[in-house]
Structure formats: C-alpha cells, structure tokens
Amino acid sequence: MDGFSALRRSALRPSCRALTSTSPVVLDFLAPRASRQPHLRRHFWGSSSASSSSPSDAQNSPSGATGPSGKPRYILNKRQREFLDSALRVNQAGELAATLIYKAQTPQVVRSYPHLRPLMKHMYDQEAGHFSTFNNLIAKHQVRPTAMYPVWEMAATFLGWSTGAMGREAAMACTEAVETEIGSHYNEQVREILSWAKEAESRGEELDEEITDLLAQLRRIRDEELEHLDHAVENDAKEAKPYDPLVNIIRYGCKGAIMITEKI
Numbered sequence: 277m278d279g280f281s282a283l284r285r286s287a288l289r290p291s292c293r294a295l296t297s298t299s300p301v302v303l304d305f306l307a308p309r310a311s312r313q314p315h316l317r318r319h320f321w322g323s324s325s326a327s328s329s330s331p332s333d334a335q336n337s338p339s340g341a342t343g344p345s346g347k348p349r350y351i352l353n354k355r356q357r358e359f360l361d362s363a364l365r366v367n368q369a370g371e372l373a374a375t376l377i378y379k380a381q382t383p384q385v386v387r388s389y390p391h392l393r394p395l396m397k398h399m400y401d402q403e404a405g406h407f408s409t410f411n412n413l414i415a416k417h418q419v420r421p422t423a424m425y426p427v428w429e430m431a432a433t434f435l436g437w438s439t440g441a442m443g444r445e446a447a448m449a450c451t452e453a454v455e456t457e458i459g460s461h462y463n464e465q466v467r468e469i470l471s472w473a474k475e476a477e478s479r480g481e482e483l484d485e486e487i488t489d490l491l492a493q494l495r496r497i498r499d500e501e502l503e504h505l506d507h508a509v510e511n512d513a514k515e516a517k518p519y520d521p522l523v524n525i526i527r528y529g530c531k532g533a534i535m536i537t538e539k540i
C-alpha cells in the first residue's frame with residue numbers, strides 16, 4: 277500500500293497546473309482555470325466542437341467527423357458533457373475513499389485474522405487501480421476535482437478505522453454497504469451511456485471511441501465492486517452487530533456524499 281502517496285499526488289496534479297498569479301491558490305485548486313474557461317479545454321470527449329458556446333451547444337449536432345467504423349460521430353450535448361464531468365468527479369472521490377477505507381481497516385483486520393491479508397490486499401489493489409483510472413481521466417478531460425476532497429479523505433479514513441476497530445464483521449459490513457451504493461451508482465452511469473448509444477444508432481451515428489472506452493471501464497470497475505460485495509458477504513458481513521444501523525448509516529452517508537460531490 278506504499279503507492280498510495282503517489283496515487284494521491286497524481287490525483288492533485290491536474291489542479292496544480294492551473295495555478296495562476298491572479299487567483300487565490302485555494303480557489304485554483306478547487307476550480308482549475310481551464311474548467312472555468314471552457315474554450316481552454318483541449319481534450320473533451322473527442323469533440324473539438326465541445327467547447328462551443330453557440331445555441332447548438334444545447335443539442336446533439338453532427339460535427340462532420342466520423343467514428344471508428346466510418347459512421348457520423350455522435351456529438352455530446354451540454355447536458356451530456358456535464359453528466360460526464362459530474363460522474364468522473366464522483367468516481368474519483370469514491371475511489372479515493374475506497375482506498376482510504378481499506379488502508380485504515382487492513383492492519384486491524386489482519387491482526388486478528390491473518391488469513392484475510394491476501395483478500396484485503398486484492399481489494400485494495402483493485403481500488404488503487406480504479407483510483408488511478410479516474411485520476412487519469414480527470415486529468416485528460418480537465419475535470420475539476422471535488423472541493424470536498426479533504427473532507428472525504430478524513431471521513432473515509434475515519435470510517436475505515438472505526439469499522440476496522442469494531443471487528444472483521446463490521447469491516448465487511450462497511451464494504452457491503454459501500455459497494456451496494458457504488459455498484460448501483462456505476463450502473464446508473466452505464467445505463468445513461470447505453471441510452472446515448474441507442475440514440476446514436478437510431479440516427480445512424482456512433483459514439484466516439486473515448487465514450488465507448490469509458491463505458492467498458494465503467495462496466496469492468498462496477499463488476500469488480502460487486503465482486504468486493506460478494507467477498508464481504510462471504511466473510512460474515514451480515515454477522516456485524518449492530519448490522520442494520522451500521523449498514524444504513526454507511527449507505528445514507530454514501531448517497532449524501534455522491535449528491536454533494538456531483539455539485540461541489
């Protein structure tokens with residue numbers, strides 16, 4: 277788990293590029309210059325017209341470009357681009373939280389249950405991979421990271437530490453609760469992008485490769501999250517005491533964090 281510091285530094289890197297001498301440092305961290313001035317955004321879902329502020333910005337319109345198989349490329353409208361911005365912001369924050377939860381839980385869980393070390397490491401390694409994926413996407417598409425980043429760091433570490441201290445079953449119940457919410461959140465994103473693919477097909481167009489690649493990544497990561505959920509249940513998550521209050525608090529906490537991070 278020594279790679280966490282490097283992962284965290286890479287998460288902050290895109291924001292650091294945006295520092296200017298005319299704005300407070302903290303505000304530039306929260307709102308990179310390029311995301312406040314859309315015309316400066318160079319990589320945005322394969323569409324050079326994506327930064328347009330013309331009236332056609334509000335609806336899908338042909339760009340004249342073609343997709344991988346030669347069909348006209350489906351151009352995202354403003355709402356769809358904002359959806360992806362928001363989704364990447366939430367996903368990055370969620371994966372940050374997941375790595376911190378496992379980092380805080382693992383020493384306490386494996387002290388009493390050494391046989392769980394490989395499983396905890398396997399789940400942590402997958403979360404670190406997810407975090408790295410969204411760090412790269414956030415940087416590539418110059419999406420503003422959440423302003424709540426430091427708050428979620430503290431909250432996730434506390435959640436991991438406290439459920440780890442409560443014991444193996446509580447730690448697993450925490451994973452079950454988090455993965456239930458995160459799995460369904462990834463599913464919503466997959467469904468939304470599939471609806472764009474359907475619309476594109478009905479118009480004889482096709483999604484940009486960047487979007488289809490993102491869809492594949494979301495499906496893979498969702499499946500891995502659901503695998504974590506299965507591991508948690510197999511390792512007695514339901515034996516946690518008190519199970520219902522613990523799981524409900526964590527699930528409501530996740531829902532609230534997602535809603536806040538979508539906006540802030």
Ligand SMILES: [Fe+2]
Nearest residue numbers: 371374403406
């Ligand atoms: Fe994850």
Ligand SMILES: [Fe+2]
Nearest residue numbers: 374455501504
């Ligand atoms: Fe997970």
